[in-house]
Amino acid sequence: MKAFIVDRYGSADRMQLGEVPQPQLRDDDVLIEIHAAGVNPLDSKIRDGEFKLLLPYRLPLILGNELAGVVVRVGSRVQRFKPGDEVYARVDKKRIGTFAQFIAVSEEDLAIKPKSLTMEEAASVPLVGLTAWQALVETAKLKKGQKVLIHAGSGGVGTFAIQLAKYLGATVATTTSTANIELVKRLGADVVIDYKKNAFEEILRDYDVVLNSLDAETLKKSVRVLKPGGKLISISGPPDPAFARQIGLSRIFGLVMRFLSFRIRKLAKRHQVDYSFLFMRASGDQLRQIGLLIDTGAIRPILDRVFPFESTKEAMSYVETGRAKGKVVVKIR
Ligand SMILES: NC(=O)c1ccc[n+]([C@@H]2O[C@H](COP(=O)([O-])OP(=O)(O)OC[C@H]3O[C@@H](n4cnc5c(N)ncnc54)[C@H](OP(=O)(O)O)[C@@H]3O)[C@@H](O)[C@H]2O)c1
16 A cells, blocks of 8 residues: 655655555454545654654654544454444554555444545544633533633644534633634634734633643743633643643653653742643544534544645645644545
8 A cells, every 4th residue: 555654754755655554453443544634733742753752653653643434344343443443543653554445444433524624624633623622521521601822722732622512501711813814713713813913811711721832932921821720731731741641651751741841840830720732642432422412513633734645745734834724634535
């Protein structure tokens, strides 16, 4: 099969389209013919080796973290899927490789694709949808009437998180640039801060939750908009000791993460807010719930561009500009 392979960590040139054998199926795996794959900033970070300590992949590695496609074959212990099913998934972080024609995915990580979406739209959902779900539903336990600030509302995570927070009944503030104000308003944002003109930390007060996906400076300023007891959730770091424990890292890594997050945890404590780092995980169960919200019209994915499979490198470069509005997808079949 055709796949985009990285044989050594490094720049974009290290990724090449090549021929590799079809994946082997484990008993609880489903073999999927991939129709479309979502592109995320994570793909470039993995390619560049930024995650090699946390996620020690064996090279050569096929990139790509999410997909929509059709089940071709199932392992002997698979119960919920059969050949012909249309599915979507964020694959397990240890078994990535969706910039390819086929992949074997554990049944646990898979869900039936929302019926109202095309393959390209469905492929754009899993990673950002699960991130938003795990931040707002699982970690923040966001409730009706609460106030949440979602940074970078026009990005992949932001466009999904705004809609999910509105569905949960929250008041949503977001940061974006002038060009994207209309987009985030259409998605339901109640308070829109143009970060080119205004400082969010001088406008927003008494928020219950902040979802940060930006830099350390934004994270620090975000503490000021929270009320005591509020929750600061960051998906762009720094990782904290609780995260190290959650993914079973060694004591040394735990200490490194304690050190990396020391300043923000200290600041958060001083303001009586709770800081946590989230690294999203695969979940077929949560994708089923997200699929229901999509099929009932509560949430719709926002696609910026669809690239042909051969142009996967260009798709990644486009995401790397940091200017995508919603998601970028490659069409594989
Ligand atoms: N830990 C996890 O589990 C996890 C999961 C998903 C993503 N992430 C990380 O979260 C980050 C965001 O991911 P993403 O997929 O949403 O990225 P993305 O789609 O590439 O984000 C692009 C968007 O960010 C906006 N943006 C850039 N700078 C901004 C600023 N200073 N203020 C407000 N908006 C700004 C841009 O809007 P303008 O053009 O208007 O500036 C653009 O629409 C990445 O670092 C990614 O790796 C982590």
